[in-house]
Amino acid sequence: xxKKILLPLVALAATVPSSLSADQHRTWADYGGGHDQSxxxxxxxxxxxxxxxxxxTWIYGTGDERAYQFNPVIAHGVMYxxxxxxxxxxxxxxxxxxxWIHAHLNGISRRGVSYWESDDGADRRLLFTxxxxxxxxxxxxxxxxxxxxxQGAVDLREHMGRPAETIYRASSSTPGRVFEDLIILxxxxxxxxxxxxxxxxxxxxxxxxxxWRFNTIPEPGEYGYETWPxxxxxxxxxxxxxxxxxxxxxxxxxxxPLGSPTYDYYGADRIGQNLFGNCLVxxxxxxxxRIWHxxxxxxxxxxxxxxxxxxxxxxxRDGQRIDAVAAASKQGYLFVFNxxxxxxxxxxxxxxxxxxxxxxxxxxxxxxxPALPPYSRQIMTADDITPILITDAERADWxxxxxxxxxxxxxPPGMEETVSVPGAVGGVxxxxxxxxxxxxxxxxxxxxxxxxxxxxxxxxxRASSTMxxxxxxxxxxxxxxxxxxxxxxxxxxxxxxxxxDVGPSLLAVGSQISRSHLTRTIMYGTGRMPPLPHFSDExxxxxxxxxxxxxxxxxxxxxxxxxxxxxxxxxxxSGGAPIELVDxxxxxxxxxxxxxxxxxxxxxxxxxxxxxxxxxxxxxxxxPWSQILAYDLNxxxxxxxxxxxxxxxxxxxxxTGTGVPRGSQRMSMIVxxxxxxxxxAKDGHVYAFDAEDGSILWSAKLPMGAEGLxxxxxxxxxxxxxxxxxxxxxxxxxxxxxGIGSPDPKGVGGYVVFALPE
Numbered sequence: 220x221x222k223k224i225l226l227p228l229v230a231l232a233a234t235v236p237s238s239l240s241a242d243q244h245r246t247w248a249d250y251g252g253g254h255d256q257s258x259x260x261x262x263x264x265x266x267x268x269x270x271x272x273x274x275x276t277w278i279y280g281t282g283d284e285r286a287y288q289f290n291p292v293i294a295h296g297v298m299y300x301x302x303x304x305x306x307x308x309x310x311x312x313x314x315x316x317x318x319w320i321h322a323h324l325n326g327i328s329r330r331g332v333s334y335w336e337s338d339d340g341a342d343r344r345l346l347f348t349x350x351x352x353x354x355x356x357x358x359x360x361x362x363x364x365x366x367x368x369x370q371g372a373v374d375l376r377e378h379m380g381r382p383a384e385t386i387y388r389a390s391s392s393t394p395g396r397v398f399e400d401l402i403i404l405x406x407x408x409x410x411x412x413x414x415x416x417x418x419x420x421x422x423x424x425x426x427x428x429x430x431w432r433f434n435t436i437p438e439p440g441e442y443g444y445e446t447w448p449x450x451x452x453x454x455x456x457x458x459x460x461x462x463x464x465x466x467x468x469x470x471x472x473x474x475x476p477l478g479s480p481t482y483d484y485y486g487a488d489r490i491g492q493n494l495f496g497n498c499l500v501x502x503x504x505x506x507x508x509r510i511w512h513x514x515x516x517x518x519x520x521x522x523x524x525x526x527x528x529x530x531x532x533x534x535x536r537d538g539q540r541i542d543a544v545a546a547a548s549k550q551g552y553l554f555v556f557n558x559x560x561x562x563x564x565x566x567x568x569x570x571x572x573x574x575x576x577x578x579x580x581x582x583x584x585x586x587x588x589p590a591l592p593p594y595s596r597q598i599m600t601a602d603d604i605t606p607i608l609i610t611d612a613e614r615a616d617w618x619x620x621x622x623x624x625x626x627x628x629x630x631p632p633g634m635e636e637t638v639s640v641p642g643a644v645g646g647v648x649x650x651x652x653x654x655x656x657x658x659x660x661x662x663x664x665x666x667x668x669x670x671x672x673x674x675x676x677x678x679x680x681r682a683s684s685t686m687x688x689x690x691x692x693x694x695x696x697x698x699x700x701x702x703x704x705x706x707x708x709x710x711x712x713x714x715x716x717x718x719x720d721v722g723p724s725l726l727a728v729g730s731q732i733s734r735s736h737l738t739r740t741i742m743y744g745t746g747r748m749p750p751l752p753h754f755s756d757e758x759x760x761x762x763x764x765x766x767x768x769x770x771x772x773x774x775x776x777x778x779x780x781x782x783x784x785x786x787x788x789x790x791x792x793s794g795g796a797p798i799e800l801v802d803x804x805x806x807x808x809x810x811x812x813x814x815x816x817x818x819x820x821x822x823x824x825x826x827x828x829x830x831x832x833x834x835x836x837x838x839x840x841x842x843p844w845s846q847i848l849a850y851d852l853n854x855x856x857x858x859x860x861x862x863x864x865x866x867x868x869x870x871x872x873x874x875t876g877t878g879v880p881r882g883s884q885r886m887s888m889i890v891x892x893x894x895x896x897x898x899x900a901k902d903g904h905v906y907a908f909d910a911e912d913g914s915i916l917w918s919a920k921l922p923m924g925a926e927g928l929x930x931x932x933x934x935x936x937x938x939x940x941x942x943x944x945x946x947x948x949x950x951x952x953x954x955x956x957x958g959i960g961s962p963d964p965k966g967v968g969g970y971v972v973f974a975l976p977e
Contacts, residue, residue, distance in 0.1 A: 247930040248294040250331040250394040254466040256528030258653040259890045260931045264938035264975060266893045270907045271917045273940070273973045277315055280969040282786060286946040288885055288927030290331035291970060294358070296934060299332065299345060300970050303786035307332070307345065309361060312934045319361035322786055322793040326350035330927055333394045333402055334358065335424045346402050346424060348391045351375045353404065353422060354796050361791040368427030371796030375406070378429045379418055380438065386415045393649060396464045396473060398504045400424050403473055405460025412827055413815040414481045417459020421507060431507030435459065435477060435495045442509065443494030454817050455489050457481035458496035462526030462649040466504055467558060473504040474544055478524030484632050485674060485828040487579030492517050499529060499546045499554065501561065511561030515548055517583035520631050522643045523549045527652040534659035534852045536564060545661050545852060549646035550628065551595030552588070553661070555852055565855055566590040575631035577674060579824050582631045592857055594848055596667050596840070597628045599640045603840050607872040617839065624671070632672040632830055642670025643832045650887035650928050655910070659853045662896055664863060664883035666845040671833035676826055700765025703758050711834060725766055737763050837880035842869065845882025847898055847908060859913035864900030885926040889940070897940060899925040903948045923968040924948045940973040
């Protein structure tokens with residue numbers, strides 16, 4: 220079968236807007252600091268010479284035990300944060316007091332909000348997604364703006380090219396990008412078969428009116444339609460932006476880092492190249508028209524989304540200054556293009572990779588490999604197994620398992636175990652890219668984290684097995700369930716069940732859901748959790764018994780039960796816009812339902828294959844597990860690397876320079892024009908690195924773990940760094956035999972602010 224690769228098509232760049240945010244690098248009035256998502260500031264009070272003098276000046280406590288990952292927004296002397304049981308709070312920077320609280324925004328995007336104001340500054344708005352709606356609050360008063368959309372909200376399941384009632388999830392996990400009078404949104408539609416498409420849409424920030432849509436899964440007559448089966452636009456999903464978009468405000472171009480099509484690991488129902496999945500796409504931000512694109516993975520079978528913000532930089536190559544865009548990937552490659560034309564700045568070669576041996580699958584025969592050196596390890600052998608934190612018996616077991624496994628970059632998952640490095644959450648993720656734009660330097664946070672994949676056919680939902688007969692039987696069942704949990708569940712839901720980077724808390728879950736509910740969740744998956752059809756009835760019963768241990772003192776830290784009790788303080792509203800959205804479950808469509816049927820007239824594969832993410836082993840590879848690094852894209856080299864944080868148990872075992880397992884996920888940076896790179900780390904510290912050589916200039920211990928993007932701002936002539944630190948730290952990613960995980964004592968979390976002494 221002859222396969223055709225569709226190359227970038229170049230169109231004219233958009234015209235220059237009449238007004239630009241010239242000071243975007245001196246303020247932090249939007250998620251990521253500004254249009255370009257560089258996380259770069261020209262504020263110059265912090266320097267390599269004085270940064271060691273930084274001290275905590277104040278902290279705003281969140282007033283609850285939730286874990287937030289919120290990037291504060293600062294405008295007109297007000298800081299906007301998420302706290303107090305998912306309430307938006309406006310803080311007066313002169314006094315630190317609360318100006319207003321809009322309570323109980325349950326389902327709001329936890330990463331941040333978008334800010335917009337009119338040219339005269341009279342109209343100031345906070346825009347955010349909450350569930351399947353886009354909503355707007357008055358930034359001055361905190362009250363819903365009823366003239367936005369319908370009573371203050373827009374139903375995001377509309378304008379998707381499919382009936383709204385068939386779409387369960389259309390929310391955006393990351394704030395969109397505000398450009399002029401538009402907010403441009405991606406979505407997180409889920410990762411199962413028959414999930415929603417990831418079309419990109421723009422809405423008017425004043426009226427909520429739908430303005431344009433870019434179809435990431437093309438419809439008949441659109442460019443890229445022939446890279447899918449002819450009816451795929453009716454049932455295929457994903458190819459979405461769940462990460463961070465960047466805008467070149469001068470040219471009016473929005474750059475989209477697109478994720479993989481669904482289902483991620485088996486593509487027999489989407490044979491072809493699958494544009495615009497895994498593409499960097501440049502659109503006219505005013506119209507949504509495509510300018511150019513480049514696909515970083517053809518027919519993705521590895522969940523190798525583009526997630527982090529494309530970095531807009533200017534590089535010098537062969538004596539010429541080139542305005543470029545750099546896109547970092549999960550698979551460890553950095554792709555760099557001319558911002559206007561899409562032409563590669565560094566060579567990219569299509570190289571052959573193995574075919575798939577799974578029935579019905581047709582892996583793409585080549586993949587693009589850039590000439591730039593990769594920043595992540597891309598294969599794991601038995602020699603790469605960690606010398607610490609596992610027992611001799613486990614080392615022997617893992618040596619045999621890794622030796623037998625199929626391995627190598629772009630090796631398609633199969634019926635035999637495959638180890639992929641980077642894995643599903645390896646490489647660079649959201650928040651993990653930053654830049655010094657004019658100097659052509661890109662900074663990345665990377666983690667080496669393997670995935671172990673093994674495809675299996677979906678099994679039907681099975682009836683629950685009988686409960687153990689006596690107490691000794693139940694004790695044995697709990698012990699077995701603990702082992703199964705440690706093997707398959709701990710990496711996503713936390714070693715101590717209190718939640719982690721990729722999954723919610725499962726503490727006391729047995730007292731909250733039935734065993735049949737758990738069975739359906741395991742067999743069919745839900746949200747980002749894939750189906751686990753290989754679980755036996757006994758394993759499901761054992762896991763349920765292990766989880767059914769009553770109320771835990773840590774219950775509610777992750778995904779706490781919502782309460783309608785009003786927080787203390789100046790509450791001006793609750794719950795957001797008073798609108799009711801149609802529940803898609805009334806149409807028979809369940810969130811994450813892996814068994815949803817194809818349309819009746821579709822000639823689709825009869826068998827569906829699944830695998831879990833294979834993420835139970837973040838400590839398995841030799842350290843460093845996480846790093847911060849700098850690319851000099853004028854020279855095309857990695858300028859320096861530095862471990863990101865230090866694992867406490869690794870230190871106790873006599874090893875330093877390790878980084879932390881899962882150590883870059885949900886972490887982020889700020890780059891200063893004075894030569895500092897600030898970064899949060901999974902070890903509960905915030906660091907300042909020398910931008911020239913990566914040496915550590917300063918660090919500070921936070922009251923709890925940090926997640927999300929930090930922010931930097933100036934107020935009354937003084938420069939500040941603010942970090943959201945609300946996540947319990949969990950250490951001890953050890954062997955299953957010695958027990959996994961131990962949380963730090965709960966601290967008082969909040970938004971921690973640092974400055975130089977007055």
